[in-house]
Amino acid sequence: MNRKRIIKEFIENQDKKTKVLDYPFKVIYKKVDNPISFVAFFTKVGSIYEKDDYKGIAHLIEHCIFRGSQKYSQDISKMINSLGGYTNAYTSYDQTAYYINLPSSSLFQAMDILWDMVFNPLFRKEDVESERNIIFHEIKMRDDDPFVVLFEETLKSMYSVNPIRHPIIGYEETLKNIDLEIISEFYSYYRNPENSFFVIVTDYDEKDIRKKLDDLFKACKIDNKRIEVDFTEENVKYDKLELKGSVSKTYLMISYKAPKLSEKYKDIEKSYYFSLISYILAGSSYGLFNRILKNEKKLVDAVSFDMYSTNELPGIIYFAAVCEYKNINKIIDEYKKIISGLKSLIEFDFFDVVKENFYSSAFWSFETSSNQGMLIGSNELFKTYKEAYNYLYKIENIKLNDVLDLFYDYVRTDDFMISIYDKESPPS
Known part of the structure; x- marks a missing residue:
């Protein structure tokens, strides 16, 4: 079958x-x-x-x-x-x-x-x-x-x-x-x-x-009170942020404005694009950031890539790493190379493996009542509970080039915010 x-x-x-x-x-x-x-x-x-x-x-x-x-x-x-x-x-x-x-x-x-x-x-x-x-x-x-x-x-x-x-x-x-x-x-x-x-x-x-x-x-007591909130769109500021504190390592973030879900993802299939690319980049030990930045180049101790947004408001897409301060410039340079070279770095069979992992995870999630309930609830909050099931169809039809096209609408190598949290300098 x-x-x-x-x-x-x-x-x-x-x-x-x-x-x-x-x-x-x-x-x-x-x-x-x-x-x-x-x-x-x-x-x-x-x-x-x-x-x-x-x-x-x-x-x-x-x-x-x-x-x-x-x-x-x-x-x-x-x-x-x-x-x-x-x-x-x-x-x-x-x-x-x-x-x-x-x-x-x-x-x-x-x-x-x-x-x-x-x-x-x-x-x-x-x-x-x-x-x-x-x-x-x-x-x-x-x-x-x-x-x-x-x-x-x-x-x-x-x-x-x-x-x-x-x-x-x-x-x-x-x-x-x-x-x-x-x-x-x-x-x-x-x-x-x-x-x-x-x-x-x-x-x-x-x-x-x-x-x-x-x-x-x-x-049951039922209220019909509506939330009246005026969400104002704004242009984000990509200023460099540097913090000092009691940390043993340096924490680095490279961030971008994420789209609000209700606007960009009218075709809900696209809501899964960032999940797929996040897995490709840092979702496992085979992810590109882990493979190159952590295992090959030895520039980071840990790395992640994720997006958080809401139906009403734009959010954040971010790369995060734990590293030594002296390696920050090298990490940023390598990050740019990886992002700009994704089409050549991602093999199509690896993309198929990523989708297989999504299927496996989805099927396992139906083993417990609580997982099924949370899937139904979270998808109904987003759009409709039916997406708890239908997204499997949509994952099957997603093409790598479509994922990358959407990804590059928001993730660039020439315009992003850098945030650094480093240890305080010892008193002189």
């Missing part, structure tokens, strides 16, 4: 198992043959929607949401643990998710807890204060991570208006401004069905899930 037929049958099978259930909030349900269930709440609300005076509120809400709800006033994470499962969450620039993974025998209890947590959070003053102090500690810990420091300072230097320049975690001074009234006002965005949805991956039949959802949605 050839690969195209395998992919076609796989996608058709996954698509048959997945459907949207019509409730006040969209519920994406998938039936699986797995005794472990996944249930999650996803919302298109993140740090870029915060006002300047309360940067960090979305992350603070993430911390507080698990501290208790009207029906479940105790620590929710401990409750889920007692059911044999675990909870987790994330907050990014433009999205937030709260999710639970646990044995299917306890799924309905978990749904009770998640729905009450989402629609009736307590946000007690003492809990907010406690979590705020924890975040203050997290901020101090982040200052000990050289790459995080360099990445965040690079964004601040590149952008003067774009809210992506602010760290998701916020600042001590803005977190201190946040009170219960501000939290309640901001949280109303989460309860808007235009922004948010649920994902359920389970071995329960649809009729059983619908019966439970009928009960859960009877008394």
Whole structure:
């Protein structure tokens, strides 16, 4: 059986198992043959929607949401643990998710807890204060991570208006401004069905899930408050940035403005181009940067290449390396050679190997309910949950020259930002 037929049958099978259930909030349900269930709440609300005076509120809400709800006033994470499962969450620039993974025998209890947590959070003053102090500690810990420091300072230097320049975690001074009234006002965005949805991956039949959802949605508080934010486009500044601190090695970044996804990737297939080229450059020990800069030239200790952007706002494409300061100019020269010579350096059979790795990773990701749930949720946030399956078709049709053409629209050898984080000079 050839690969195209395998992919076609796989996608058709996954698509048959997945459907949207019509409730006040969209519920994406998938039936699986797995005794472990996944249930999650996803919302298109993140740090870029915060006002300047309360940067960090979305992350603070993430911390507080698990501290208790009207029906479940105790620590929710401990409750889920007692059911044999675990909870987790994330907050990014433009999205937030709260999710639970646990044995299917306890799924309905978990749904009770998640729905009450989402629609009736307590946000007690003492809990907010406690979590705020924890975040203050997290901020101090982040200052000990050289790459995080360099990445965040690079964004601040590149952008003067774009809210992506602010760290998701916020600042001590803005977190201190946040009170219960501000939290309640901001949280109303989460309860808007235009922004948010649920994902359920389970071995329960649809009729059983619908019966439970009928009960859960009877008394849900729904808000229709829209986020009104004016995102202003701006020209980026590619000034050189040099930082000094308590680091043992030198950290180097070469950065570019990334396109906002909703604009450039109207053809969603192109959203995978940067994933492919990132893997080719630094996704494995065979990546070009690892092979040339690390293994052959011995110029770097570690290297990466990645892109981060959002649907609403441009972001950053960056090359990062850990090295010795004396090697920076050589690294930049070699970087330029690699970037300008990609068409001759990338062998077509290697490009096929990269695509095979994507297929392998995709198929393995369907082994667990939690991975499937996160794939469905993240793709629905981006455009549609169906992309969790359809992207396999699209990877198959991508050509190397198309990838490089898009890549060179944004990554050049004559116009980029250099950021360096080096150790402080010893006192004289």
